[in-house]
Amino acid sequence: MQDFKFDTMPSNTADQSPDSGTTAMSLKDTELTLGLPGGAQVVIVGGKSCSKRGYTDTVDFRSRCCSGESSAKAEQVDWPGNEISGPGNAPDSKAQVVGWPPVRSGRKKALKSCKYVKVAVDGAPYLRKVDLEVHRSYQQLLMALETMFDCFTIRRNDLEESKIMNPVNGAEYVPTYEDKDGDWMLVGDVPWNMFVESCKRVRLMKSSEAIGLAPRTPSCTSTT
């Protein structure tokens, strides 16, 4: 049975490159920027933390490495969003690291059941259902809704914003959705895949009612 004995690496391995002498000097400017090894991975971009990236909302994988942790908790997978996790965790519905596990989206879609959600339009007599899995972008979804509810059109203004409006009565609609936490959100903020994962139902709300876009606006819950 072969013993795997590994010699300790000579400590100057990293310095063997001929360039290391000169680059060490030019790196002085950038010295300050090297983060702590194994430190938190939150990236500050442009002065504000980029909250749209899925992983910055999660507990950092690396800071939760199991070195020395008791094995009692190791029974459950050390994933952000499990109940055993310590304080400061994001709720599990948001705790998804983008691109992990590394499975192609086509494969993920094939394994998921199709995602039909109810679509309500203020003022329409009945609801419809749309399969979010079939569409690949907000644009496609809005187009599908336009086909489904032919009482309105999607008007695009110069800024490339799409506004949903009913040409008959001129009313404008705001697309909103209820997410896994029960909050009513404006459609379009988060990346499409994240939206599909968290959307439970869609409501096209009359603009006149959509005063403020804070979640859990009392008027929203009346249609649930």
Added chain:
Amino acid sequence: MNYFPDEVLEHVFDFLTSHRDRNAVSLVCKSWFKVEKWSRHRVFVGNCYAISPERLIARFPRVRALTLKGKPHFADFNLVPHDWGGFVYPWIEAMAKSNIGLEELRLKRMVVSNEGLELLARSFVNFKSLVLISCEGFTTDGLAAVAANCRFLRELDLQENEVEDRKGQWLSCFPDSCTSLVSLNFACLKGEVNLTALERLVARCPNLKSLRLNRAVPLDALQRILMLAPQLEDLGTGSYVHDPDTETYNKLISTFQKCRSIRSMSGFLEVSPLCLPAIYPICSNLTSLNLSYAPGIHGDELIKLIHHCRKLQRLWILDCIGDKGLGVVASTCKELQELRVFPSDPFGVGNAAVTEKGLVAISFGCPKLHSLLYFCQQVTNAALITVAKNCPNFTRFRLCILDATKADPVTMQPLDEGFGAIVQSCKDLRRLSLSGLLTDRVFLYIGMYAEQLEMLSIAFAGDSDKGMLYVLNGCKKLRKLEIRDSPFGNEALLTDVGKYETMRSLWMSSCEVTLGGCKVLAEKMPRINVEIINEYDQMEFGFDDRQKVDKMFLYRTLVGPRKDAPHFVWTL
């Protein structure tokens, strides 16, 4: 040194099939260069931005079969923004203009438009083979153009593409005169197909060897198609759903018994497990089985099926087979060379149904195994050491522990020793993906032992720049390195900038590299494109150099910064 007429040289070169061999040959002398250049028909471009279409055509004017790859590998996992690039249209346009006699086009992770497909179909009279893998940007209208105009089409192979279904009749667009199809794969299409047109197409193509159907093709249609094509060697079923107590199912059973040539099966996108016994007679001849899109087949049924598959060489399966099921694979499939175990629950991370036990069983039972992709709950160092000892022939070893920084659950240690054992034992290892709790030590081992390593994928691993430096210094044959969420920064990036000209590409996202570091690199290496991808915030000049870069993709190129970069990609 040319003792032979060119025709003889050309004939000799014909025996060289590998691109690398032909590249080497063209460096010997001018006349060999010339002969090789004019006789090269098959060209492989691993990065479509490393060279331009015009230069390719000038270099290989007689190209007939072209392979192009576009987006970086991590694009498969949504790490690359949608419009990053990788457009094939300029290539098709350039070849059409230069009257290239293109016959085969193979694309991976590229953006393909309907216009491109239409131009392709109209421009190349002898076009024979179109293979699209993980591509997007086209609809079934584009396919219709190919079907209608490529009179000698032999192969239309669509693998895992995002295709918008226009509910058209693209299958009906194959003219009655089209009888040359050898391979047709439309499993990734989501929409309906004209079943009559499909059956008639199959009926008039006697050389059809490979047919992969989509979900819209029901079981009764499958039965009729198999009656028309008993010569099939590779079958992908569509919807395999039926009531087993019917005439149709009985017909299917006897039809399958006539299909003595089937060696490869896939599909089962929807499945009635009670109908699976119909394929048992085929199983004994199968060398390749892909059930990774069949969540409807549960562990027990999988095991029953596997018992019949003694000749399997390639198996793609979901983890619901469990460790026990992998034990059955180990004792049944002695010829197994490639195994992929995918998570049946890719969203809920904690719940993979296989552990290191299944992998260890496989390693004992399948000594010929050389290619592995394994998603699992956990892994121990001891298991990896055992696997390394049992299977020294790995060329591809990709292990994905769903909890990306999970330690050895028994010893609570990092998995450095386990992966170290793999690289030390598997001397031909060319591709490696790591996961679990890993320190710089594992990279020390990789740098020391992984001499043939060409592609390395790193996520949530390492402690310091040393880790990345071990790899860059040690792995002389490294071509592709992709790193995410690891603490490697400017020192690692800049210590040996010449290394990047020996590699195809480097991806680093959510690491410690700063804008300043990237700028230094870009300035030193004019033949490297250093792209900063910043999806959410607009780039402004006068950006702080100390800012960490979210996503960086660098690659060697002969043609400088690309002109089709979107606004969120900044080439330094």
